[in-house]
Amino acid sequence: MKNPTLHRYATRPGFYFTDDGGADVVVRSENADQVWMSVIEPLGRPTAFFNEAIRLVDDPSTPFVAQIRNYPVSTRIIESLNLRETLFRMSGPNYGLWYVHLPKAWDGMRYGFRVDGTWDPKHGVRFNPYKFLIDPHGKGIDGRMELDPAAFSYQCDIVDGKVKGSAWGAMSTIDSLGKVPMSVAIDDRDESKHEGEPDHPHVPWSKTVIYELHVKGFTADAPWLPAELRGTYAGLAHPTTLSYLQRLGVTSIELLPIQAKQDELFLQERGGTNYWGYSTLSYFAPEPSYATRNAQRKGAAAVRKEVIDMVRALHEAGFEVIMDVVYNHTCEGGVEGPTVCWRGLDTLTYYRQQKGNPGRLEDTTGCGNTLDFTNTPVVAFAIDSLRYWAKRIGIDGFRFDLAASLARLDGEFTKHHPFLYALRSDLLLGNLKIIMEPWDLGNQGWRTGQFGLPFGEWNDRFRDTTRTFWLSDVAAGTKSGSIGMQEIATRLCGSADLFATDPGRGATASINFVSCHDGFTLTDLTRYAVKHNEANGENNIDGSNTNHSANFGVEGPSVDARVEAKRERAAMNMFGMLLLSLGTPMLLAGDEFRNTQEGNNNAYCQDNAITWLNWDWMRKNSDSPERRRIDAVSELIAIRKSLELFHHEDFFTRLTQLGLLKPSSRVQWFLPDGTTPMEGDWFDTSIRSFTMRLTSNEEVDVLIVINGIDKAMDFHLPADSMWKCLWSSAVTSGDEPKRKTVRVRKTAGAAAATVPPTPEDNVWRVPALSISLIQQIDW
DSSP: OOOOOOOTTOSOSEEEEOTTSOEEEEEEOTTOSEEEEEEEEETTSOOTTTTTOEEOOOOTTSOHHHHGGGOSEEEEEEGGGTEEEEEEEOEEEETTEEEEEESOOOTTOEEEEEEEOOEEGGGTEEOOTTSOBOOTTOSEEEOOOOSSGGGSSBOEEEETTEEEEOTTSOBOOSOOTTTSOEEEOOOOOOTTTTTTOOOOOOOOGGGOOEEEEOHHHHHTTOTTSOGGGTTSHHHHTSHHHHHHHHHHTOOEEEEOOOBOBOOOHHHHHTTOOOSSOOSBSOSSSBOGGGSOHHHHHHOHHHHHHHHHHHHHHHHHTTOEEEEEEOOSOOTTOSTTSOOSSHHHHHHHHHBOEETTEEEEEOOSSSSSOOBOTTSHHHHHHHHHHHHHIIIIIOOOEEEETTGGGGGEETTEEOTTOHHHHHHHHOTTGGGSEEEEOOOOSSTTOOOTTOSOTTOEEEEHHHHHHHHIIIIIHHHHTOSSOSOOHHHHHHHHTTOHHHHTTSTTOOGGGEEEOSOOSSSOOHHHHTTOSSOOOGGGTSTTOSSOSOOOOOOTTSSSOOOOHHHHHHHHHHHHHHHHHHHTSSSEEEEETTGGGTOOOTTOSOGGGOOSTTTSOOOGGGGSOTTSHHHHHHHHHHHHHHHHHHOGGGSSOSOSOOBOTTSOBOOOSSEEEEOTTSOOOOHHHHTOTTOOEEEEEEOOSSSOOEEEEEEOSSSOEEEEOOTTSEEEEEEETTGGGTOOOEESOOOOOBOSSSSOOBOOOOGGGGEEEEOSSEEEEEEEEOO
16 A cells, blocks of 8 residues: 655654745744744845845834734844744644744755743743743754853843842743854755765674774864864865774774754853863754864854764774764753753753742752653654764764653653663664663663663773772782772673673673773873862862772872883773773773873863873874883783674673672683682682683683782793783883793604693783783694
8 A cells, every 4th residue: 555645744843845945944832832943044045035134113012912913924023133934823732842934945944933822930831931941853963052141041141150040930032043043954955965975884793992082172273274174074074084093903993972952051041161072062063163264154054064074084994983963951951040042942852841849840960951752853863963974974873961861751760761672773873873871860870781682881890890800909019908809890791780680691792891981091090199170160169989999009190110111000900900801892992002181081171282182192202101102002902802702792701690790601710720610709809919811612712810019929820821911011111921931842852842831831920910911832
């Protein structure tokens, strides 16, 4: 049976160009009394709607919002802004949607909405037609919000840079046009738009190495780029940038948010900025400030094209592109925040209200509001946005910030949430890499491992275990630390205790990391015992106080060679743990060359040298500490990629109900004396040194040798083979594990035969506080 013709307005919200030269526009507002679409044109050009629109009278006694109710199409002139606003009264609501057909529409057209309805803040209803609202589905953005009374739906003043007024007070009657952003229409009907698009790399999970970076900060000071490309999408797509990433060896580039952003109110009040970008203004439009100045001048379509070109360049170079997304809250913040979109369209539809107090918003994000993913239109909105970025922009996967907030029903987390099912079942999204940050600030917000198939999840347990074992336990200097062989072995084997939740779910679901954008860099973990966030202007009370870091006797940079040697060994130990564990490793950009944020573990508001990667090491000689580290890290990534032992999703081993490691045909364990650990050894936290043997029928075995004490030790390696060192965390200091005795033993006679090794041949001296990878060889 042939599908019936789709009714003109039987569609989801959005801006749809039509073949008659106009456009259908649909927006959701379930509780509004009236919605207008607003088209903004410059006064210096003739209006496209001269014959349709009724000119409004500039009469102070009759506000324009009272006049626009009288006409289907009306227009007004704002001399102070040199703009003309034409308002089209929309039809609705029909199933919560409002519609209008524009007789004319063009690529680059600036537009928005005005919404009228009840003003009742105590019941969470804050409609205000004086506020110009962007389109939630708009593909382009122009302008930014100014800290001005006009941007707020309630009456307020700005006193000494602070907003003074009550969100439960009277409605503001100041027009916000010119003080808030506008949406920009982009015509996407070109059927050739995907021509020349390179194939997506489609890197298997088992071969994925993620690299988290900030588009601006990665190249803001890049010496290989001309000034106009630094800190831009085009700068990330530059051949030299791509060559650097290829030499490092990572496979998948995870971008901090590139959806259009707006600074939170408290940051605007103190003149700050949200550098990270976790404050979304538009879920369809890219952030314009990361585009080149030339693209910004040309407008929203050119900005988006630069993003598309960046993604294509990364694909051509063999990289996947994963995008960090923030659907848990919006930039509007709490009820005291500005009105730029969702609050003005329909707070009750988009945001969760507190039970028993609908005037207040539920906040499980710490950002003032939480989008209501119990509401089907909100789920559909997020899915539409994700599909757009995947299909039109070419994104290969998404990492969801504070994902627990997206999976709450009646306030409680459930892996059976409709949004998670929508992601799983979507033909496009279900085949992408989907990564969850498995926590939020709500009730029982820590949910690591509980999202189930097919999602990957950030493994904070891996992070804390690795830091504690190699840093804080070492700094404590006691014989018995808080982390022992049992915990380390579990993390090395893929964290089955957390991620073996569903039949078929494998170790790659564990996104292993030691550092990320949020917290200390890996180098700062070894330089600072406490955070130093004074530059944030919050009296150093922001950011986590639990970092499991160590300064090795000196807080901050040191010129003491012994201190620096200990720090570098600790850093390489954490890299070794990260890249020799089963699971999906994620590196923070800059960690590979000792990047520092000067002890700031919450640099979200630092758009400056604190967060921009420092590439000065490129100007140093070839034997600099930075180059030694990057060589060691890239070598380890290459070794990991060469070993089929890591290219699968099965866990190496699992835990019994008693917490013991089950015997496995793929992994064997040895103490330094060559004996097998007994039951009590697993839980003895004074045992910090052991050998892990990974076996394979297809390739030679490897050993992961961990010496977790501060002195060199003799390790008796398995006597059935000979071994060679592939990589060691001690390599940057010119050290590595070595056999204590090296003997060439052959039988006499012309036809000499090699004599099998003896246990004495496999006693190795292993450097203090090190992790090493040793490979089986023929004797």
